[in-house]
Amino acid sequence: MKLKPLFAIGALSALALxxxxxxxxxxxxxxxxxxxxxxxxxxxxxxxxxGSLTWYCHDPEVICNAVAxxxxxxxxxxxxxxxxxxxxxxxxRFIAEKESNAPTAxxxxxxxxxxxxxxxxxxxxxxxxxxxxxxxxQFPKEWVNPDGxxxxxxxxxxxxxxxxxxxxxxxxxxxxxADPRWAGxxxxxxxxxxxxxxxxxLATVAERFGGDKWLQALADQDPVYVTAGMIPASASLxxxxxxxxxxxxxxxxxxxxxKGAPVDYVIPKQVTGSYYIWxxxxxxxxxxxxxxxxxxxxxxxxxxxxxxTNPGGVTAFLSPGDGVEVVLPDSKFESxxxxxxxxxxxxx
Amino acid sequence: MSxxxxxxPASAARAGFAxxxxxxxxxxxxxxxxxxxxxxxxxxxxxxxxxxxxxxxxTLAPIIDTITYPKLGKILLDTTLVVGGGSxxxxxxxxxxxxxxxxxxxxxGRLTDVLPIVSFLLPVIAGAIGWQLLLSxxxxxxxxxxxxxxxxxxxxxxxxxxxxxxxxxxxxIYAFAMVPxxxxxxxxxxxxxDSSLEEAARLSxxxxxxxxxxxxxxxxxxxxxGALFLTTWYGLALFSIPxxxxxxxxxxxxxxxxxxxLKQQYPPNxxxxxxxxxIMVIALGAIWRFQRRALRGGRFAVIGGxxxxxxxxxxxxxxxxxxxxxILYVIVVVLLPLIALLLVSLNGFWTLNLxxxxxxxxSVVALFDSAASRNGIMNSVLLAVxxxxxxxxxxxxxxxxxxxxxxxxxQLIDVAPKIPAAVSSLVLALGxxxxxxxxxFFLGGTLVIxxxxxxxxxxxxxxxxxDGAVSRVGNQxxxxxxxFGAGAARTFAKVELPLLxxxxxxGMALVFVRIMGDIExxxxxxxxxxxxxxFQILAAxxxxxxxxxxxxxxTIVLISAIFVILILALDRALSSWNHPPRRRFRQxxxxxxARAPITERTPS
Numbered sequence: 001m002k003l004k005p006l007f008a009i010g011a012l013s014a015l016a017l018x019x020x021x022x023x024x025x026x027x028x029x030x031x032x033x034x035x036x037x038x039x040x041x042x043x044x045x046x047x048x049x050x051g052s053l054t055w056y057c058h059d060p061e062v063i064c065n066a067v068a069x070x071x072x073x074x075x076x077x078x079x080x081x082x083x084x085x086x087x088x089x090x091x092x093r094f095i096a097e098k099e100s101n102a103p104t105a106x107x108x109x110x111x112x113x114x115x116x117x118x119x120x121x122x123x124x125x126x127x128x129x130x131x132x133x134x135x136x137x138q139f140p141k142e143w144v145n146p147d148g149x150x151x152x153x154x155x156x157x158x159x160x161x162x163x164x165x166x167x168x169x170x171x172x173x174x175x176x177x178a179d180p181r182w183a184g185x186x187x188x189x190x191x192x193x194x195x196x197x198x199x200x201x202l203a204t205v206a207e208r209f210g211g212d213k214w215l216q217a218l219a220d221q222d223p224v225y226v227t228a229g230m231i232p233a234s235a236s237l238x239x240x241x242x243x244x245x246x247x248x249x250x251x252x253x254x255x256x257x258x259k260g261a262p263v264d265y266v267i268p269k270q271v272t273g274s275y276y277i278w279x280x281x282x283x284x285x286x287x288x289x290x291x292x293x294x295x296x297x298x299x300x301x302x303x304x305x306x307x308x309t310n311p312g313g314v315t316a317f318l319s320p321g322d323g324v325e326v327v328l329p330d331s332k333f334e335s336x337x338x339x340x341x342x343x344x345x346x347x348x
Numbered sequence: 349m350s351x352x353x354x355x356x357p358a359s360a361a362r363a364g365f366a367x368x369x370x371x372x373x374x375x376x377x378x379x380x381x382x383x384x385x386x387x388x389x390x391x392x393x394x395x396x397x398x399x400x401x402x403x404x405x406x407t408l409a410p411i412i413d414t415i416t417y418p419k420l421g422k423i424l425l426d427t428t429l430v431v432g433g434g435s436x437x438x439x440x441x442x443x444x445x446x447x448x449x450x451x452x453x454x455x456x457g458r459l460t461d462v463l464p465i466v467s468f469l470l471p472v473i474a475g476a477i478g479w480q481l482l483l484s485x486x487x488x489x490x491x492x493x494x495x496x497x498x499x500x501x502x503x504x505x506x507x508x509x510x511x512x513x514x515x516x517x518x519x520x521i522y523a524f525a526m527v528p529x530x531x532x533x534x535x536x537x538x539x540x541x542d543s544s545l546e547e548a549a550r551l552s553x554x555x556x557x558x559x560x561x562x563x564x565x566x567x568x569x570x571x572x573x574g575a576l577f578l579t580t581w582y583g584l585a586l587f588s589i590p591x592x593x594x595x596x597x598x599x600x601x602x603x604x605x606x607x608x609x610l611k612q613q614y615p616p617n618x619x620x621x622x623x624x625x626x627i628m629v630i631a632l633g634a635i636w637r638f639q640r641r642a643l644r645g646g647r648f649a650v651i652g653g654x655x656x657x658x659x660x661x662x663x664x665x666x667x668x669x670x671x672x673x674x675i676l677y678v679i680v681v682v683l684l685p686l687i688a689l690l691l692v693s694l695n696g697f698w699t700l701n702l703x704x705x706x707x708x709x710x711s712v713v714a715l716f717d718s719a720a721s722r723n724g725i726m727n728s729v730l731l732a733v734x735x736x737x738x739x740x741x742x743x744x745x746x747x748x749x750x751x752x753x754x755x756x757x758x759q760l761i762d763v764a765p766k767i768p769a770a771v772s773s774l775v776l777a778l779g780x781x782x783x784x785x786x787x788x789f790f791l792g793g794t795l796v797i798x799x800x801x802x803x804x805x806x807x808x809x810x811x812x813x814x815d816g817a818v819s820r821v822g823n824q825x826x827x828x829x830x831x832f833g834a835g836a837a838r839t840f841a842k843v844e845l846p847l848l849x850x851x852x853x854x855g856m857a858l859v860f861v862r863i864m865g866d867i868e869x870x871x872x873x874x875x876x877x878x879x880x881x882x883f884q885i886l887a888a889x890x891x892x893x894x895x896x897x898x899x900x901x902x903t904i905v906l907i908s909a910i911f912v913i914l915i916l917a918l919d920r921a922l923s924s925w926n927h928p929p930r931r932r933f934r935q936x937x938x939x940x941x942a943r944a945p946i947t948e949r950t951p952s
Contacts, residue, residue, distance in 0.1 A: 061720055084720065086887070089875045091614050093793050100790035112614045191595060194612045227595035227604075228890050235893050239487035239698040255893065259696035260706060336613075340418075 039134035040295060046288035048077040053289035055080050056094065056105040058087040060251075063306060070305040071296050078289050091115040094281075098124050104281065106290035109297070111197060111275050113334050117147050119279065126282040133294045143316040145277065146331055150298045153273035153328065155312035155320055156201065156247035157265040159234060164243045173269045174202075175209040177246045178217035187223040188233040188245040192346045195229065198247070199342035200333035201272045208270055208327070215345045218246070225347065238263050249274075250312030271320050272327040273312065373837035377745040378761075384742060385764040388804055391779025392771055395629075398622045398782055414623025419600055424627070427602045429515075430594065431583035434522030438579050439572065441523065442530025445674060447564070450538040451546075452661045454670035463678045465528040468858075469908045470682055471865040472525050473588030473885050474901030477894060478685020479521050480592055481698055483512035489688055492700040513597040521589055524681045526579040533578060537571030538564075543659050556661070573639040580635050584628050585772040587868045592889075602628060603774055607871050610778075625775040632772065686905070693898035711895035715903065721896075724884035725903060727795060731880065732863040732911075735799050736856050739806035740814065743855070744848060747814040748840070769808035777801055777872035785873075795878045801869050806859040813855030817848045853919035857912045864908050 047053075057064035061084045068080035085093065087110040097104035108125070110116065119125030127148030128136045136150075145151050158177070160170045171177055177187060192198040206214045224242050226233035231252040237245045238261035248265060256263050278297055284290040296302050300317035307313025314320045333342065399410050414420070448454045449461065467475070482490045485507045495505050511517060545567065549559045565572070590601035602624055609621040663670055692698045694707040715721045743765055750762040768776060780801050785792030791800075825847065829839040870882030881904055888897040 061718065083877070085875065085877075086890075088611055088614065089793075092616065093875060093877070096786060096790060096792045099787065102790060114614050118615070194608065196613060225596060227591055231893065232889060235698050236484070236487070239484070240700065241484055241486045252893070256697055259895075260703075261697040261699065344418075 040292070043134065043288050043292045043295070044075055044078070047075065047286070047292040050078070050286040050289045052079040052081055053106040053284075053286040053293055054083060054104070055293065056083050056085050056090050056108045056110070058085060058090060058110050059306070060084070063309065066308070067297065067302060067306050070302060071293055074296060074301075075292060078292060080293065087111040087115075091119075094119075095124065098281075103285065106281050106284040106286045107278070107293050107297075108281070109276060109278050111277065113145065113147075113200075113275060113277065113329075113331065114196070116145075116149050116277050116279050120147050120149075123282055125279045127279060128294060128298075131280050131291055131294065133291055135295060136298075139298060140316045142328075145275075145328075149277050149279045150316075151278075151328070152276040152303070152313065152315035152318075153271075153326065154276065154307075154310060155250060155267060155271045155273040155314050156230075157250055157253070157267050157271070157312060159237055159245040159248035159253055159263055159265040161237050161240055161243055162262040162264050164240060167264065167266070170244070170266050171268075172266060174205050174246070175214065177244070178209075178214055178221065182244055183221050185222050185224050186243045187221055188237055188242040189223040189225055189247065190229040190233055191225040191227045193343050194227060196334065196336075196339050197274045197329070199339045199346065201274070201329045202247070202346070203333040203338070203342045204330040205270060205272050205327055207330075212345055215342065219346050219348055234263065251310045254309065254311070267312075267320050267324055269323070270325045270327050271314065272329055273314065275329065276315075373835065373840065374749070377749045380742055381746050381749060381761040381764055384746065384804075384807065385760070387800065388764060388767045388807075391776060391783040392629075392767075393779075394782035395622055395625060395775060395779040398618065399626055402619065410619035410623050413617075413620050414627075417620055417623070423600045423602055423605055423624075426594075426599045427584070430518055430522055430590070430599060430601060431580055433515075433519040434526055434583055435576055435579040437519060437523035438526035438530050439575060441677070442527040442575065443534045443572070445527070445677065446531050446534035446538055447560075448670050448674060450535055451543065451564075452663050452667075452670065454663055454667050454674065455660070456671065456674075460674050463674065465531060466678060467524065467682045468528050468861050469865075469905050469912070470686065471588075471867065471882070471885065471901055471904050472586060473592065473867045473882075473889065474689060474897070474904070475525065475681075475685045476521060476589040476592040477889065477897060477901070478688045479517070480512050481688040481692055481894065482684055483510050483517055485511045485513070487698065487700050488512060489691070489700070490684075511597075512593055515597065515599065518589065518594050518597060518599060521593065522583055522586065525586060525589065526582055527677075527681070529578040529582060530575040533571050533575040534568060537568040541567050547659055570639075577632075577635050577639050581632055581769065581772060584631065585774045585868050587774065587871055588886075603868070606774060606778070610781075610872060621778065625772070625778050628772045628775055686902070689894075689898035689901055692894045693902065696895050698894050711899045712902075715896060715899040720879055720887075721884050721900065724879040724881045724900075725907070727879060728864055728881040728904075729907060731795065731799055731802055732860045735802040735806055735863055736810075736859040739803045739810040739859055740852050740856055742803070743807055743810035743814040744818070744845070744852065747811060747818040748844065750815075751818050765807035765811035767808075768804050773801075773805050773866075773868050774872065776804060777869045780873065792873075793875050793877045798869070798873055798878055798880060801873060802863045802866070805869070806862065809858050809862065810855050813852060813858070814848070817852055817855075849919075849922050853915050853922065857915045860911050860915070861908045864904055864911075 055064070055068065057067075059067075061082075064082045064084050068082050071080055072078065083105065090108065090110050091112060094104055094108065096102075108116075116125060120127060128139075128144070128150055129148045139150060143150055143152065158171055158174070160167070169181070171179065171182075190198055192202065202215065202218075203211075206212070223246060224236070226236060230245075230247065230249040233245050234248055234252040234256060236242065237248070238256045240262075250265065253263050253265050278294065280287075280290050280294055297306070298316070303313065303315045303317050307315065307318055312320075314326055320326060332338065400406060400408070402409060417423075445460075454460075480488075482488050485491060488510065491508060491510055494509055498505060498509070541564075546559050546563050549563045550556070554562065585603060587603040587607055590599065590604045591607075594601050595604060606621050606624050609617040609624070691702060693711050694709070695702050696706070696708070696710060746761055746765055750758045771779075780797055781792070783789075784797050784800065791797035825843050826839055829843045834842065864881065866880070867882040867885065870880050871886055874880045874883035881900065885897055885900050885904075888900055
């Protein structure tokens with residue numbers, strides 16, 4: 001695995017963070033306190049003064065609450081007010097609240113690279129470096145985006161209907177989706193025009209298989225595009241509307257499996273996915289609690305809670321599996337003009 | 349409504365503007381009417397302004413961006429074909445159902461009066477997804493059944509034979525959603541049309557079809573025009589049917605495009621969304637003018653009036669097939685999608701291999717376990733009741749004020765609550781984003797902004813009901829109350845309102861169902877902080893799978909049905925308490941109730 005050495009470093013730093021972040025009553029190791037401990041401790045003390053923070057979270061309600069509970073267990077006395085928002089509505093709401101000086105998020109988690117980039121430029125958001133999050137200097141650089149925000153992925157796997165396809169026949173890589181075996185409406189895909197994540201992720205992996213030519217080959221398969229995205233596409237897959245789902249979200253598949261639906265998935269050799277991006281309100285009402293939470297949410301412990309029900313979670317500390325290369329969607333495919341160009345190829 | 353002015357005693361008419369400002373209560377009514385005018389016009393104005401002014405500077409960019417928008421031609425053509433096609437099919441089916449119910453002996457009492465409008469109770473998105481579950485080429489329940497049937501005849505298909513993602517399916521499903529509008533409008537027209545004209549034609553030797561073609565249809569032409577306007581207005585705003593079915597069929601629809609520009613990309617492309625919204629306004633304006641011109645042509649003869657005789661045409665051998673058609677229509681349009689949703693909800697996921705042994709209510713339990721769904725349902729019920737009541741009250745005050753006065757001013761006030769009916773609800777929602785979401789009101793993401801829009805969209809329906817109720821109540825009792833020294837407010841509370849209530853109940857039911865089942869406005873204005881059931885349905889569709897959505901859809905149907913039944917029962921109780929003589933009169937004329945929503949819907 002390409003990222004392995006870095007994962008190892010990451011794991012170490014996570015241990016360090018976890019060590020420091022244990023509540024004050026348990027004595028931390030002296031060597032670790034010397035490094036980051038005092039900062040975290042002082043943050044925790046200041047955060048307790050503030051009492052709480054507001055978190056805009058784009059995960060499902062249950063997951064947001066689990067992470068909040070994990071944080072509250074780690075830092076008793078600081079509570080998290082979870083506001084569950086779709087990534088698309090987060091931007092509009094946060095900006096309007098900032099403009100009107102209304103109470104708003106101290107800490108945000110979304111998937112729109114453009115929103116976080118724009119927010120940073122407009123001074124509405126701040127990234128981890130600027131906010132001086134303790135321990136962030138040891139966080140694996142691969143998992144920090146060009147705008148200074150830490151990121152993670154929820155992997156796009158290749159899903160199949162187990163009644164219609166043998167596991168051995170399922171492509172081991174996205175590249176195989178262009179195989180003639182799957183021509184003529186056998187692949188379900190989320191409609192790439194409904195979220196910029198789809199075209200930019202697909203274009204990034206396409207670079208490994210011949211760029212636009214591969215995108216064109218994929219489009220020529222005449223995939224069944226599902227307007228509402230990956231999750232309804234998985235429902236159609238379970239029903240047998242098609243044999244494969246080219247890119248699928250793992251939690252939806254796990255949920256279907258738990259109900260007995262005939263679906264399963266393989267993790268492609270080079271895996272990409274939808275971003276998780278974490279950032280802070282530049283002028284948070286609870287700046288210390290926000291920074292404490294910021295430090296917590298990128299730890300291995302927090303990752304394990306956040307992705308407990310999502311085996312597709314790929315973070316600095318959670319690997320998608322041995323021999324799997326993680327491909328982060330490239331920022332050069334994020335501009336509206338690029339997205340329009342890619343979509344023009346995919347939906348022709 | 350025209351009848352309002354005609355029936356008014358001359359004494360009240362002479363009072364004119366003076367009557368409008370006679371008492372504090374009248375002034376209050378006037379102020380409310382003006383507030384409504386502002387609330388309706390200001391957002392529309394903001395949408396139009398947004399076409400020419402961006403960030404405070406004059407520009408033509410939104411118009412240019414809209415005109416050069418990729419696929420604009422295809423979007424407009426596809427939308428025209430789907431909405432136009434759907435409207436025509438709906439006109440045919442809806443008129444046929446109305447004619448059978450009003451003019452022939454195929455009618456089965458109240459059953460066939462209400463059946464065609466039962467589909468109002470089913471939220472459109474639930475219907476759309478129901479149809480996807482039924483007609484998907486591979487896993488659709490109907491297709492599965494048809495393939496099983498064809499197998500018996502040695503024809504083996506692996507998919508199809510029907511497809512939900514096709515032009516005919518999309519047009520038919522649009523039509524199903526529009527039929528109630530046609531049915532209500534045409535029924536009202538047929539009811540006010542004296543059947544003696546048709547009898548005369550038939551006595552003079554014209555056959556049934558010729559009579560329909562040369563007498564019935566020309567007589568109700570204005571109503572057919574009105575129905576066409578309503579179906580277009582409704583069809584243009586429909587978002588959930590194309591979102592679920594048209595996009596996968598490669599059909600590009602205006603409403604889906606507008607919501608995509610607003611909600612599914614960052615930053616939102618307001619300029620083009622507004623440009624596309626304005627196209628809707630223009631299209632509706634054009635149809636409205638067309639309808640007006642048809643009205644002015646005036647070759648139709650509408651002989652209205654009360655207590656006219658209706659002779660029902662005896663269908664003889666055709667009576668049973670006609671009845672089967674009416675019942676079958678409801679089974680196909682309402683029950684089949686509901687059953688599909690129910691099966692998926694019980695099974696937990698969508699499949700042709702249903703295993704009844706595994707059926708459970710887990711998805712319903714999950715629905716009520718989720719705080720977001722519970723909040724959505726609670727908020728929707730709250731908004732439907734509160735906004736419904738406010739809309740009915742405002743509409744009553746306006747109808748009263750108009751009823752009492754004459755002249756331009758009254759006309760202006762009369763028009764205010766009806767304007768929203770001429771603007772697509774999607775455009776209104778867009779207008780409210782501009783007008784109230786940001787500075788200086790900052791109502792974005794609140795229940796208040798939703799409440800305001802819901803009140804506004806409820807006003808046309810509400811005011812048509814209240815106009816009818818007010819004109820029926822008449823002035824004698826009100827004047828008596830004045831003579832005995834009661835003020836306007838007291839007269840309103842003690843005399844007018846109790847008399848009006850029965851008429852208002854039906855309006856309230858319509859408005860409740862409308863708000864409860866809203867998807868389009870929720871798609872633009874609702875979010876996690878001000879969640880309503882429509883938003884939850886969309887979220888379930890995007891995140892949760894079909895079982896959750898089915899459970900939500902069924903919950904809405906159930907809540908709406910209970911509310912409508914309760915309010916109609918209340919209506920019945922009130923009217924028998926208020927008007928014992930009228931009730932006897934109605935009974936003598938059979939069950940054709942003067943309170944049915946249809947009566948109130950007669951276009952002015």
